Amino acid sequence: MNQNSSKLMEDIKKFLTGKKTNYVEIGGHRFAENIKVGQNALVLNGTGVRTQSDQPIYAVALYLPAKSPPPARRRTYWGARRVQIVILKPLNAEDFISSMREAIAENNDETYERLDQFRDR
Numbered sequence: 001m002n003q004n005s006s007k008l009m010e011d012i013k014k015f016l017t018g019k020k021t022n023y024v025e026i027g028g029h030r031f032a033e034n035i036k037v038g039q040n041a042l043v044l045n046g047t048g049v050r051t052q053s054d055q056p057i058y059a060v061a062l063y064l065p066a067k068s069p070p071p072a073r074r075r076t077y078w079g080a081r082r083v084q085i086v087i088l089k090p091l092n093a094e095d096f097i098s099s100m101r102e103a104i105a106e107n108n109d110e111t112y113e114r115l116d117q118f119r120d121r
Contacts, residue, residue: 027059029086035063040080043067049088050103056088057099 023030027049035042042063050057063082087096 024061026061027056027086027088029059029088031059031061031084035082037063037080037082040065042080042082050099052099057091058088058096059086060084 022033024033024044024047025031026047031044031047033044035044043066044061045064045068046062047060049059061084063084065079065081091099
């Protein structure tokens with residue numbers, strides 16, 4: 001049985017028995033549903049996998065103080081936050097930074113423009 005089949009069987013078993021996991025698996029990595037940063041409890045609000053040429057580069061998880069409303073309001077949260085990044089394939093720093101800049105530019109023009117002002121300093 002290959003890895004995908006065994007994971008599928010594990011997921012079916014959890015579904016049928018009503019057991020809930022305390023993590024989300026994405027890109028082959030498990031991100032905890034809840035974490036603690038200092039004295040602050042944070043909740044997983046979203047995950048994603050960045051790919052290039054259909055190859056996974058890294059997996060990302062966003063943690064905030066509570067399950068949040070739509071993405072536009074996530075920036076208004078005060079307090080502890082965490083972004084966890086897991087590299088899924090070997091890459092050098094230049095490729096990683098380039099991939100991050102592309103992802104930010106594709107998903108948020110305003111933030112990218114603010115980051116861009118610091119690039120050449």
